[in-house]
Amino acid sequence: MAVATAKGKPRYRYQGMERTKQRAGLLFVAPALLHFLIFTSIPVFVAVGISFTNYSPLGGGKFIGIQNYIKMISDELFWTALKNTLVYSFWTVPVTMALALFLALILNRKLRALAWYRAAFYMPQVTATVAIAVVWMWMFNNQFGVINWVLEGMGLKAVEWLTSPTWAMPAIVIMSVWRGLGGTMVIFLAAQQGIPDYLYEAARIDGANDRQIFWRITLPLLAPATFFLLVTGLIGSFQVFDSIYVMTGGGPSHATTTIAHQIYEQAFQFTKMGYASAEAVVLTIVVFIITVINMKYVKSDADYV
Amino acid sequence: MDVSLAPRPVSRVAAPRTALGTLRQILFYLLLTAFALAWMVPFIWMVSTALKPEPEIYLFPPKLIPSTLVWANFVKAMKAAAFPIYFRNSLVQAVVHTVASVFFGAMAGYAFARLKFRGHKPMFLLLLAKMMVPSQVTLIPLFLLCKNMPLFGGNDMLGHGGTGWLNSWWGLLVPGAISAYSIFMFRQFFQSLPRELEEAARIDGASEWRIFWGIMLPQATPAVATLSIFAFQSGWNSFLWPLVITTKDQMRTIQIGLTVFRQDFNVQWAYLMAATTLATIPMILIFLFGQRYFVKGITMTGMKG
Numbered sequence: 001m002a003v004a005t006a007k008g009k010p011r012y013r014y015q016g017m018e019r020t021k022q023r024a025g026l027l028f029v030a031p032a033l034l035h036f037l038i039f040t041s042i043p044v045f046v047a048v049g050i051s052f053t054n055y056s057p058l059g060g061g062k063f064i065g066i067q068n069y070i071k072m073i074s075d076e077l078f079w080t081a082l083k084n085t086l087v088y089s090f091w092t093v094p095v096t097m098a099l100a101l102f103l104a105l106i107l108n109r110k111l112r113a114l115a116w117y118r119a120a121f122y123m124p125q126v127t128a129t130v131a132i133a134v135v136w137m138w139m140f141n142n143q144f145g146v147i148n149w150v151l152e153g154m155g156l157k158a159v160e161w162l163t164s165p166t167w168a169m170p171a172i173v174i175m176s177v178w179r180g181l182g183g184t185m186v187i188f189l190a191a192q193q194g195i196p197d198y199l200y201e202a203a204r205i206d207g208a209n210d211r212q213i214f215w216r217i218t219l220p221l222l223a224p225a226t227f228f229l230l231v232t233g234l235i236g237s238f239q240v241f242d243s244i245y246v247m248t249g250g251g252p253s254h255a256t257t258t259i260a261h262q263i264y265e266q267a268f269q270f271t272k273m274g275y276a277s278a279e280a281v282v283l284t285i286v287v288f289i290i291t292v293i294n295m296k297y298v299k300s301d302a303d304y305v
Numbered sequence: 306m307d308v309s310l311a312p313r314p315v316s317r318v319a320a321p322r323t324a325l326g327t328l329r330q331i332l333f334y335l336l337l338t339a340f341a342l343a344w345m346v347p348f349i350w351m352v353s354t355a356l357k358p359e360p361e362i363y364l365f366p367p368k369l370i371p372s373t374l375v376w377a378n379f380v381k382a383m384k385a386a387a388f389p390i391y392f393r394n395s396l397v398q399a400v401v402h403t404v405a406s407v408f409f410g411a412m413a414g415y416a417f418a419r420l421k422f423r424g425h426k427p428m429f430l431l432l433l434a435k436m437m438v439p440s441q442v443t444l445i446p447l448f449l450l451c452k453n454m455p456l457f458g459g460n461d462m463l464g465h466g467g468t469g470w471l472n473s474w475w476g477l478l479v480p481g482a483i484s485a486y487s488i489f490m491f492r493q494f495f496q497s498l499p500r501e502l503e504e505a506a507r508i509d510g511a512s513e514w515r516i517f518w519g520i521m522l523p524q525a526t527p528a529v530a531t532l533s534i535f536a537f538q539s540g541w542n543s544f545l546w547p548l549v550i551t552t553k554d555q556m557r558t559i560q561i562g563l564t565v566f567r568q569d570f571n572v573q574w575a576y577l578m579a580a581t582t583l584a585t586i587p588m589i590l591i592f593l594f595g596q597r598y599f600v601k602g603i604t605m606t607g608m609k610g
């Protein structure tokens with residue numbers, strides 16, 4: 001390009017090309033950008049605005065300052081939902097990751113039919129949460145469910161899964177782990193394959209045993225993938241909705257209601273859209289904080305790799 | 306970007322040379338296969354229930370293999386609710402989402418990667434921000450926007466008096482049509498392509514559109530395949546938005562239909578499982594045939610080797 005700018009005519013042409021590139025670039029992103037502006041950016045600001053009002057489709061819409069946020073502090077249901085969300089995340093994310101790591105470690109070898117095993121574990125991920133939640137409801141059925149049958153077969157007592165406040169959340173966690181395992185495993189597998197061979201070879205030559213290799217090489221080098229999975233896992237689990245809505249509707253007696261479920265319920269069942277927006281804003285802030293931590297970490301991590 | 310998951314030879318899993326080694330190998334495969342099969346139980350159970358005669362559903366202990374296969378359950382399930390309509394709507398939604406996301410996504414992703422137009426940085430940040438925004442926060446404003454869409458669904462110029470985009474194709478399809486994720490992925494992909502062809506075409510005087518459509522996009526076929534699959538999946542499986550925007554059978558998607566069917570009727574498990582089977586089959590087929598694209602996509606998401 002430097003050559004082109006050295007002479008008169010090509011330079012002119014180069015500038016013309018730059019201008020068309022500029023214009024084309026803008027035109028190419030215009031549809032997507034316009035779409036985001038209308039259907040994401042503006043709605044986010046509107047949501048913040050609504051959160052300061054008592055808006056309801058049935059009436060109202062007065063500015064009430066931060067009253068929704070104050071109300072949230074004393075709203076027992078909000079705290080229950082927050083607690084449930086945390087409990088759900090606390091179990092779902094680490095258990096999924098631990099199982100996935102274990103599987104990825106054993107699958108990462110010369111394995112006949114690797115594709116089939118991988119497919120078996122990944123398949124739950126492609127199916128809709130809603131459809132699969134319906135299947136699990138049937139499996140968790142108190143009277144005729146296959147899970148209670150297995151429990152009894154093992155000499156344990158049958159459990160009232162989705163109808164008892166104690167067991168409803170574990171049931172949803174079990175389903176979520178089942179569904180999320182495959183995707184997490186595939187990422188661990190890919191990350192393992194990104195570890196250069198020479199590290200293993202060098203360790204071998206130095207006389208390291210399997211356990212040392214795992215703790216000193218594999219695990220530390222999987223740290224970025226682990227962190228990535230933890231963060232995306234948390235962000236996803238903080239927004240859990242579909243499975244809750246289908247399997248328990250937040251019940252029994254609010255034992256499984258989550259923040260995302262509360263937002264939906266407040267807005268579309270109790271028509272308190274102002275209050276629901278305030279809850280949504282809080283959820284967004286939490287998700288935003290996790291993401292920012294993630295970006296910071298990933299950046300510092302870039303020089304490491 | 307090679308993300309194939311071909312097993313990487315690691316010396317510690319060299320082929321067994323002793324009888325004990327062979328035994329361990331067999332045991333390993335048995336355990337792994339058992340685990341993989343256990344992971345398939347929900348699918349097996351779903352299909353088994355869908356094919357059972359009514360009385361066998363309510364047996365305890367449950368029967369895995371039905372005494373006769375009642376294919377009629379599928380036919381009856383289709384008639385028990387407006388499932389054909391739900392399927393049609395889901396198909397339309399998934400296809401439109403796929404086409405829009407891939408087309409506009411490729412266009413914008415290409416522009417962000419190659420046409421460094423003025424303002425591309427802040428615009429790209431806006432895009433990243435969209436990926437962080439939880440869908441719950443835009444849910445209420447989007448609902449209100451659709452409901453008050455001027456001049457639609459009986460609304461006047463100011464968006465009052467009618468139902469706007471509620472229960473319409475517009476409302477179902479437009480707000481979620483373009484995904485930021487797809488743009489992001491296309492940008493990553495186009496950045497990895499060599500520049501020579503593009504520059505040569507530009508010198509030859511090809512228009513920017515021709516360069517994109519005729520030269521760059523054909524090279525992006527793997528990305529197009531991967532992102533089409535992901536877009537189809539997210540369209541077919543989407544739940545929260547169709548849940549709030551549709552209230553009439555005429556516009557409901559399959560996931561909503563399943564939930565409604567579960568709530569409305571005195572749950573007929575055989576029909577419900579038959580419908581669920583049909584709702585999951587499209588995704589499972591796409592997955593089985595396009596497995597490598599799924600794996601490619603999921604590893605592209607976070608891990609770049």
